[in-house]
Amino acid sequence: MRKLIYLGLFAAAASLQAADTAPDWVREISGRSLPVYPAEVRSVTLLDEARASIDVTGRTITQFRQAVRVTKLEGRRDAMASIPYLKGNSKIRDFRAWLVEPNGFVKAYGKDNTVDAAMQASFELYDELRVRFIEARNPEVGSTFAWSAELEETPIVPQVNWSFQGRAPVLLSRYAVTLPSGWTAKGTMFNHAAIAPHVEGSTFTWELRDLPLIKKEPDSPSLHSLAPHLGVIFTPPDGSPNARNLGTWRDVSAWMSTLTDPQAEANEPLTAKVKELIAPAKTDYERLQAIGHYVQNIKYVAIEINLARGGGFQPHLASDVFAKQYGDCKDKANLMRAMLKVAGIDSYLVNIFSGDRDHVRPEWASPYQFNHAIIAVKVGNEISTPSVLPDPSIGRLLFFDPTDESTPVGDLPDDEQGSFALIVAGERGGIVQVPSAPPETNRSDITITAVLSDTGELDATLTERNRGQRAADIRRIYSHEQQADFQKQMESWLTGTAKEVNLTQLETKDAFEKEQFGLDIAFKAPSYAQIMQQRLLVFRPSIVQRWNGFVVQTDPRTTPVALDAECYHKQVRVKLPSSFKVDEMPDAASFTAPFGKYSSTYKLEAGDLLFTEELDISAATIPAERYPEVKTFFEHVAGAEQAPLVLIKN
Amino acid sequence: MDWKPISPEDLALKTPRVDPAADAEALFWDVTVADAATNNQYPYTLYTHYLRIKIFTDRGVKEFGTVDIDYSRKTHISDLAARTIEPDGSIQELAKDAVFDRVVVKAGGRKIHARSFAMPGVKPGAIIEYRWRENHDDELANYVRLPGQRDIPIEHLIYHLKPLNNPYFPYRMRYQPFNIDLPPFQAERGGYFTSTVNNISAYREEPDSPPADQVRSWVLIYYELDKKETPEKFWKSEGKRLYGVYKPLIKVNGDVKALAAQITAAAKSPEHQLRLIDIYCQKNIKDLSGNSVTEADRQAAKENHNTADTLKRGIGTPMDIQLAFAALAMASGFEARVAYLPDRGSMFFAKTLMSTYYLSASDIAVKVNGRWRLYDAVSRYIEPGRTRWQEEGVDALITDDKNPEWVSNPLTAPLSSQHQRTARLRLNEEGTLEGDVTELLTGHPAETWRWQNTDRSVPDREEQLRTDVKNRLPGAEVTQIKLSDPTDLMQPVSLAYHVKVQGYATRTGKRLFVTPAFFEFNEAARYSSGDRRYDIYWDYPWSEIEDVNIQTPNGFDLDHADAPGGLTFDPVGSYTVKMLKTSDNHLLYHRELIVGKGGNILLPRTSYPSLKKLFDGIHDRDSHLMTLKMQTATVAGAK
Incomplete structure (x- = not known):
């Protein structure tokens, strides 16, 4: 036994000898105990800190420190350090990390453990943005992973956006900046009450402590709309020669105009193409449609170069994009602008955020808020579509996204409607709220005519007429799938409610310019209705389910619910078998909520069952405490849609 | 390399020839694989690709209008050229500055690069074609898979192979086609051999279908000594060779015997003995490739020279653990061997495929009551005494110094x-x-x-x-x-x-x-x-x-x-x-x-x-x- 103890001591000593050492701040932080958190917390950010120092030219050196405690197996993936950087513009120094296991064993990570990778989205052909990262390999639960680094860079504009939190709880998050003499810093808080910076000399510090977990929940706003973050604008003194001063949206517009306006010039081949395209058009709107549709069909390819000098905001020359027949969003918007100019129509580049209509906040004048470019076209009073906005200084503007191939002129993608966007129009430009289309413009009308046999077989024809964004949704699916795969999707949709579906007809009717997309379907479902004891036939008159379901959550809701607008109207006529009569028919349903209404009716007419259903939802963000109201509404809708009709043999 | 002439029929083509629903079709895909050696006798392989694609739809423009060529540090890309030809015959060449080369990822001295470009002026009706060479240093085309079926239908797939021709190199290049009706390679000029396959549809996944490599077409090329062996003779020889590789690593000394006796003390049958050994290995020997080892474990771990080391240290590679199981079984009086098996989750195996390349899995075979049974002491998921489903329903090669044999590892019942x-x-x-x-x-x-x-x-x-x-x-x-x-x-x-x-x-x-x-x-x-x-x-x-x-x-x-x-x-x-x-x-x-x-x-x-x-x-x-x-x-x- 004594021998074993000696062996044990020896092993421990050997282990300690092999271990690395960690700096004091890491040792101190790894020993901290944590408050009690909900079971779903997988890791906790103990410290997230950036200390920046800016010189008169805008060159910025930032020291980062971060420490994460892994609290669950799933949190092991959070034991990672990463620093995005711009190739040719940034320098990363002293990038180091440490893993402190619960038994005190320390592993240090340095250059040999660092991975340098292209930070390129799947839709990009090339991007100068890269990331350097260090990852701990399957750290034990209870381990602390900490890292530090220094980043030197010159941001394109003297602004910063500091996120105090991801989803994980945070004990302390801090952003500190030291400015040159005469400079000022103005911070704007989002998703959190305003906090005043602690100012000491020329150093400004913002910090938040003890931030709780932000749960991931269905139909929730984006994390950016929930997590606290800070936007800071640094302003040099008047007359400062080197640093860019962008304090207002007008400043941002004016600066971006210098980058974009020179690119929107047409050359001879492009001019000829425009003339060819608009020759048959009789009105400005037709000219706009012809050009818009042409630009939509230019292949989307993103090449992100020259980013340190504004390349991320500057489109390629319109004539080059036209010649190559590819470009990214700003290239396409800029090409369209150049083409409209040839057609005698004024337009402006517009910066917006794609994917989250609540992302851009008007109170922080920053180009960093955008990830997408569209176009605003000056139109006359004769053009009236939901995407037109009267702008007090520029006039009536029709917004259009030439990157979205499924949304025609006159409409806008769902996620851009209602978003704040920057009109790039020199000194006249500024932030506006893009219009939202009323729910009825995004509408689905379904008509089903069917014959039900006395064996329960349903022989049905279905026409679906979609307008606006509902048409764009299904057009998007159709344009991305081959015919055979699209048919499989339709079969899968129908088998959601009808068993053993045999699809006998599938035709699409795309009226792109009219913002409509239709489906004509015929199918047979041999056992749609269930025959029971040879005397009852039971079936659901709704026949097919809606495309967009609502995910009901049973545990307490912590984040708001974001509802998209929906307008779904259905009419079903089923010829019932003559050897049966109706024994039980569901009651008509009608209920309303502040965000929507639903109604369904049933009627018998000359041996046919007539069923109607109408669901109208308005786009809304509803606070978490009102979730039970939303849940009840959609549970009632589901109940009404699943109500069966009972037939009994004569 | 010159562009091949384009026929007026191809320029005017409006509908696909191979698959009527295709958005684009490769009119040809020409692949050349040439092995050679430098003057200093360092081997290298030169791959040449030349594709010509007809675009029929907007979807085809989106899907095939951009090209990424991934390559590693020891690969050099050269002679990259591309062009778009409109139906009227007008041509747009790819500009040199429109090709982007980037390091996709760099870690520990290793780099993966990609060369990317977007084809200029592509519209439905256009033909795009591009070609490039890849020089792979310090390697030969040995166990290289040449795809037959890809994500686009191919009208003519042309392979050219040039084996290494060196008097000091006794191996000969072989090829093994899978799921493809490949005509025999014919000799052509310059030491090349060529074969062409026509009308290959695109590969698409389906639920509940055999493994991808079992249904899509591909060709394996490899080198082998020019021995005319029967499968029986080949596998017998391989079974003996493989036995010789691991046998010295299994050490059954007194400590191991004592440990085996301790582990199996409560066993009531031979099967129970093996089950207890299996459980012991799973619970007491940490798998260095698994997720449960700590950084402290990793730093403390040393190379195990034999099974006694593995059992003493309680940590090892998956093969160390399998061999430790074999040592404990042998110490308990069982005959035990390493068995090599194909992976049914990758493709189906036949013994006429005479290469251990196809036997990617290994277990320990133990003779119980006169019959070989397979044990997987590494898997942390299947109960002791059973193997992964990928290893069931296949034959296993039981290695031996005298009489290697194939033994069936049957499918288990529903x-x-x-x-x-x-x-x-x-x-x-x-x-x-x-x-x-x-x-x-x-x-x-x-x-x-x-x-x-x-x-x-x-x-x-x-x-x-x-x-x-x-x-x-x-x-x-x-x-x-x-x-x-x-x-x-x-x-x-x-x-x-x-x-x-x-x-x-x-x-x-x-x-x-x-x-x-x-x-x-x-x-x-x-x-x-x-x-x-x-x-x-x-x-x-x-x-x-x-x-x-x-x-x-x-x-x-x-x-x-x-x-x-x-x-x-x-x-x-x-x-x-x-x-x-x-x-x-x-x-x-x-x-x-x-x-x-x-x-x-x-x-x-x-x-x-x-x-x-x-x-x-x-x-x-x-x-x-x-x-x-x-x-x-x-x-x-x-x-």
Whole structure:
């Protein structure tokens, strides 16, 4: 036994000898105990800190420190350090990390453990943005992973956006900046009450402590709309020669105009193409449609170069994009602008955020808020579509996204409607709220005519007429799938409610310019209705389910619910078998909520069952405490849609 | 390299020739693989690709209008050229500055590069063509896979091969085609051999189909000594060679014997002895390639020179652990060997494929009562004494210094991979169903569950179960969850929970409609597509047994109950349903589905329509509704 103890001591000593050492701040932080958190917390950010120092030219050196405690197996993936950087513009120094296991064993990570990778989205052909990262390999639960680094860079504009939190709880998050003499810093808080910076000399510090977990929940706003973050604008003194001063949206517009306006010039081949395209058009709107549709069909390819000098905001020359027949969003918007100019129509580049209509906040004048470019076209009073906005200084503007191939002129993608966007129009430009289309413009009308046999077989024809964004949704699916795969999707949709579906007809009717997309379907479902004891036939008159379901959550809701607008109207006529009569028919349903209404009716007419259903939802963000109201509404809708009709043999 | 002339027919082509629904088609894909050596005798391989693609639709423009060529540090890309040809013959060349080279990832001195470009001026109707060379330093085209079927239909696929020609190199280049009707290679000028295949459709995935490499076409090229061996002779020789590789690593000394005796002290049979050894290895030897070792373990670990080292240190590579198992088995008096097996999850193996390249898995074969049995001491997911499903239903090569042999590792029966579910529930008059559920998984379903859950924390395992139930029963409340420990391989996986589902049964004025197949409620039909391209293949035989007991609400009677009836589909499987109403208002439902009887897990494509019909029939029966009718007095009372 004594021998074993000696062996044990020896092993421990050997282990300690092999271990690395960690700096004091890491040792101190790894020993901290944590408050009690909900079971779903997988890791906790103990410290997230950036200390920046800016010189008169805008060159910025930032020291980062971060420490994460892994609290669950799933949190092991959070034991990672990463620093995005711009190739040719940034320098990363002293990038180091440490893993402190619960038994005190320390592993240090340095250059040999660092991975340098292209930070390129799947839709990009090339991007100068890269990331350097260090990852701990399957750290034990209870381990602390900490890292530090220094980043030197010159941001394109003297602004910063500091996120105090991801989803994980945070004990302390801090952003500190030291400015040159005469400079000022103005911070704007989002998703959190305003906090005043602690100012000491020329150093400004913002910090938040003890931030709780932000749960991931269905139909929730984006994390950016929930997590606290800070936007800071640094302003040099008047007359400062080197640093860019962008304090207002007008400043941002004016600066971006210098980058974009020179690119929107047409050359001879492009001019000829425009003339060819608009020759048959009789009105400005037709000219706009012809050009818009042409630009939509230019292949989307993103090449992100020259980013340190504004390349991320500057489109390629319109004539080059036209010649190559590819470009990214700003290239396409800029090409369209150049083409409209040839057609005698004024337009402006517009910066917006794609994917989250609540992302851009008007109170922080920053180009960093955008990830997408569209176009605003000056139109006359004769053009009236939901995407037109009267702008007090520029006039009536029709917004259009030439990157979205499924949304025609006159409409806008769902996620851009209602978003704040920057009109790039020199000194006249500024932030506006893009219009939202009323729910009825995004509408689905379904008509089903069917014959039900006395064996329960349903022989049905279905026409679906979609307008606006509902048409764009299904057009998007159709344009991305081959015919055979699209048919499989339709079969899968129908088998959601009808068993053993045999699809006998599938035709699409795309009226792109009219913002409509239709489906004509015929199918047979041999056992749609269930025959029971040879005397009852039971079936659901709704026949097919809606495309967009609502995910009901049973545990307490912590984040708001974001509802998209929906307008779904259905009419079903089923010829019932003559050897049966109706024994039980569901009651008509009608209920309303502040965000929507639903109604369904049933009627018998000359041996046919007539069923109607109408669901109208308005786009809304509803606070978490009102979730039970939303849940009840959609549970009632589901109940009404699943109500069966009972037939009994004569 | 020059561009090949384009025929007027190809320029004018408006519809695909190989697949009428294609968005684009490769008019040809020309691949040259040339092995050579430098003056200093360093080998290298030069690959040359030349593709010509006709674009038919906007989707084709999007999908094929950009090109990424990935390559590693020891590969040099050269002679990259591309151009777009419009139907009128006008040409746009790819500008040199439109090609972007980037380091995709760089770590520990290794780099992966990519060269990317967008084809200029591509529209439907255009032809795009591009070509490039890849020089791979310090390697030969040995065990290189040449794709035949890709994501685009190919009208002419042309391979050119040039083996290394060196008097000091005794090996000859061979090729093995898979799922492709490849004409014999013909000699051409300059030491090249060529073969052309026409009209190859694009590869598409299908559910329940054989492994991708078993259905899509490809060619393996490799070098081998010019020996004219029969498969029998080849495998005998390989079995002896492989035995010689690992035998010196197995050390059965006194310590190992003592340990083996200690481990197996309580064993009641030879099988029990091996089971105990298996469990010992799984529990006491950490797998260095696994997720459970700490950084301290990794830093402390040393190379094991033999099995005595592995057993003493309690940590090792997967092969160290397998060999340690073999040493303990041998120390307990068993004959044990390393067995090499193909992986049925990758492709199907035949002994005429004379290369150990195809035997990618290994187990330990132990002779028990005169028969070889296979043990996998590394897997943390399958119960002791069984192998992964990928290693079942295949022959294993038992290595030996004198008489290597092939031994069958048969498929296990459907009942040994079982998902058994039991629910005891109560239905109220509003249609809400509530009660307790238990699920037991054995065999491969248990293996899958353990694999999915070993690296999950307990709260996340519970959350995953909630999610799985709610995916089928939206709005269900799942509470009182009790789950097995996924590291416990001795017991079946057990999942228990309480569930409450509002609106489970549909209420009309005087009836309640309830689906007795609680575990199948809202499940989609297994096959929704009307057509089929490949054979149907299930990974392993399996069975499902469900027992549901529903207490029906007072005031309701079962209205002329009828059971949906079973289905037999011999020799592949069977489906049976039994229902019973007890006198105290309990509806008892029993369902059994058995699939893959007699090892029938591969069915020809031609059987798809009848198989779909069969599974539609099962789905139909699973969706069967029972009617509970309100008693007359209750109806009257309600009024």
